[in-house]
Amino acid sequence: MNRILLIGSSGQVGRELQKTLPSLGNLIGVSRETLDLTQLDQIRQVIQEAQPDLIVNAAAYTAVDKAETETELANLINAAAPTVMAEEAQCLGTALIHISTDYVFDGTKNTPYTEDDLPNPIGLMANLSCLAKRESAEFTRIPLTSAMPSSEQLGCMAH
Ligand SMILES: NC(=O)c1ccc[n+]([C@@H]2O[C@H](COP(=O)([O-])OP(=O)(O)OC[C@H]3O[C@@H](n4cnc5c(N)ncnc54)[C@H](OP(=O)(O)O)[C@@H]3O)[C@@H](O)[C@H]2O)c1
Numbered sequence: 001m002n003r004i005l006l007i008g009s010s011g012q013v014g015r016e017l018q019k020t021l022p023s024l025g026n027l028i029g030v031s032r033e034t035l036d037l038t039q040l041d042q043i044r045q046v047i048q049e050a051q052p053d054l055i056v057n058a059a060a061y062t063a064v065d066k067a068e069t070e071t072e073l074a075n076l077i078n079a080a081a082p083t084v085m086a087e088e089a090q091c092l093g094t095a096l097i098h099i100s101t102d103y104v105f106d107g108t109k110n111t112p113y114t115e116d117d118l119p120n121p122i123g124l125m126a127n128l129s130c131l132a133k134r135e136s137a138e139f140t141r142i143p144l145t146s147a148m149p150s151s152e153q154l155g156c157m158a159h
Contacts (some may be wrong), residue, residue, distance in 0.1 A: 005052035008059025037081040
């Protein structure tokens, strides 16, 4: 059976994924208690110990209002941590799904966005999400599909 490591299992998206992912494999959910994403070595350790076939990152710094003042923290969680996840995924030959945000786009397009649309982030949070997406794709060297599910798909409320 596939081993799926869900990072950020206690968040809004993470809680929904805890309900659906077990149908796809053996789910290992980790929250801040077991994995503090500001500790980059801890990320490596948890992934190496879990030896997952798939990593899903639903964790994020989501305090939009504070992001401009807590830049370092936001950068660590939303950009540096996913980059480390991508490095470890590459070492294990494991796929990484990083849940991003539609705010990587500027919202000026009149038709629905697709995975091939070029991002144009506005604001620090969107910039960091964009950076994480680019770094993840580079490390995994696979055409990483942006995971930007709608609230309906996730079954939860949007921010
Ligand atoms: N909610 C939606 O409808 C929706 C829709 C589309 C995309 N998204 C995207 O999905 C992602 C998650 O959103 P969300 O709504 O689930 O946010 P959320 O409810 O704020 O959850 C964020 C998760 O990240 C964890 N986290 C934050 N800092 C951490 C740290 N230092 N170490 C370990 N864990 C840490 C939080 O842990 P604690 O619980 O301990 O704080 C929490 O579990 C975001 O990128 C968001 O843009 C969300």
